[in-house]
Amino acid sequence: MEATITQVFSKEHSNCDKIFAQAENLVANKQWAEADSEFNKFYTAMEKHFTAEEEFLFSTFEERTGHTMGPTQVMRMEHQQMRQIFAQMQTSLAQQDDEQYLGLSETLLMLMQQHNMKEEQMLYPMIDQALANEIATIFERIRASA
C-alpha cells in the first residue's frame, strides 16, 4: 500500500526532532563547532519540510477545497513564527550565547510540537482524505523539486 501524507510527513517531524535535540545537547555542552553544524542540519531539514508543505501540499489542498484562509493559513503563519526563532537561534550560535540559545530552543520546541500535533492529528488526515487520488503525484513533484 502507498504511504499516506500523514505517515511520510509525521516521520519527517520526528526526524527533525532528533536533530533538534542533538543540537540542543551540543549547545548545552558548549561544543560550538559541532552545535553549529548540527543546527544547520536541523535548519535545512525544517526548511525543506516547510517548503514541501507550503508549495506542494498546502497549495494543492487550498486549490481543491477553495479554503485559502482555513487551517493551512494558520500553519503557514506558524511556519513564519518558527522561521523568526531560527534566525534568532542562528544569531545566538554566532555569539556563542548558550543561555539565549537554550531559551529560544525551549520556546521553539513548544511551538513546533503543538504545530506538529495539529498537523498530524487534524490537517494531514484531512489532506489525505481530500487529495486521495493525487498523493502519488504530490510526492512525485516534491521529489522532482528537491
Add this chain to the structure above:
Amino acid sequence: MNVANLALQQTPPLSVPVRFFITAPLFGILASLLLIYAGPTIFSSRWGTNTLALTHLVTLGFVSMVMFGAILQLLPVVAGTVIPKPILISSIIHLLLTLGSLGLTLGFIMGQELLLQIAIILLGLSFFSFIAIVGYCLIRVKGNIIIGMWLALAALLITAGLGIGLALRFAYGITLPLSMVLANIHLTWGLIGWVGLLIIAIAYQVVPMFQITPQYNSIAMRWLIPIIFATLLLWTIAYLLLNAHNRFYFVGWLSVLISLELAIFGGMTLRLQWQRLRKIPDVTLNFWRVGSVGLLLSVMLWIAGIIWTELAIQPFYPLLLFILFVGGFVLMVIQGMLYKIVPFLVWLHLQNQQLNPLKAVNMIRIPHMKQVISPILAQRQFWLYLIALFCTILALLFPNLIYLAGIALLGSFILLEYNLLKALLLYRSVLISINN
C-alpha cells in the same frame, strides 16, 4: 477574515486559562495555612471537617482549577476548536468554581450550613456547565486523547453528583444510605477517574513533546484509559452490591487491578523519559519523574494494604495513601505542566501581537520562555515543594513536624504564585512597549 482573527482563532485569549492557573496557588496557600492552623489534629480522622476542608482546598481549589484552565487551553490543539465566547464562559466557570470551593471549605471549617448550601449550588453549576461546554467542543472529534477526555468528564460527572449527594448531610442533615461507601466511591472517581484519566490523556501528548521521547505504546494508548474506566465501573458496582455480603476480597482484588493499570502508566512514563533525546536539565522533567515515582509508590502501598490487612487498618494508612497519590503524583505533574504552559502562552500571545498586520506595532524582541519564568526560581520551587512533601509524610510519624511541613508548603505555593505572577507582569510590560 484576516490574519489577526486567525491568530486569535488558534488559541483562546491569554486570560482564559491564566485566570485558573493563578487562582490555584492561592488555594494552595489557604491549604497550607489550614494545615498550620489545625496542626497534628488534621490527621486525627479522615472524616473530620478540617480534613475534609483541606482535601477540597487541594482537589477543587488547586487540582480541578488548573485542570479546567488546561483543558480550555488544550481544546484548540487537540480538537481544533475554541469554546464559544471564551472570556465570558471562562469567567463564569472560574467564578463559580472559586466561590464554590471557598464556600465549601469555609462551610466545613465553620460548620455553616448556609455556606454549604450555597457552595453545593455554585459547584454544581460550575461542573455541569464545564462538562457541557467541553462536551460540546469534543462532540465531532475522534482520537485517543479525546476518548480520554470524554471518560475523564464522565468521571467528573460521577464525582460531582456523588459529592453533592454526600454534602447534603452537612448542608441539610440528609444522610444518604451507605454514606461511607459512597464517600469512598466519590473520592476514587475523583482522584483516579477525573484527575488520573485526564493526566494520562494529557501525558500521551505532552511527555513525548516536552522531552522528545518515543511515543507511548500505541496499544496502551488505545486501551489503557477505557480499561481503567471499565474497571472503576466494575469496582463500583461490586463495592455497592457486595458491601453487605462480606465479600470484600473481590472488591479488593478489583482495586488491585486498577492499581496495576495505573502502575503500567507510571512505569511507561518513567521508561519513556529514560529514553528521552533531550538531555538538558529541565524542571518539568523533575516534577514528572518524581510524580511517576509517587504514583508507583502509592500503587504499591495500596496493594500492600490489600495483601496485609493489618497494614490497611493502621490510622496512618489512608493518609499516607492520599499524600502519596495527590501530593506525590497529581500536584507534581500539574506544577510541572504549569512551568511549560504559562511561559509558552506568554511568549505566544506577545508574538501574535506583533503578527497583526492591521495594527502599527513596535517590533521588539519578545522574551523567550526562560526569560518569562527563570529556571532557577522554578527549580527552587520544585525543591521547596519536595521538602514540604517529605515533611508531610514524616509528620505521620512525628506529628509536630506538621508545622514545618505546613510552612514549607506555604513557601512553595507562594513561590509558585510569585513565578506565575511575575510572568504575567512581564507580559503586561512587553505588551505596552509593543503597542506604544
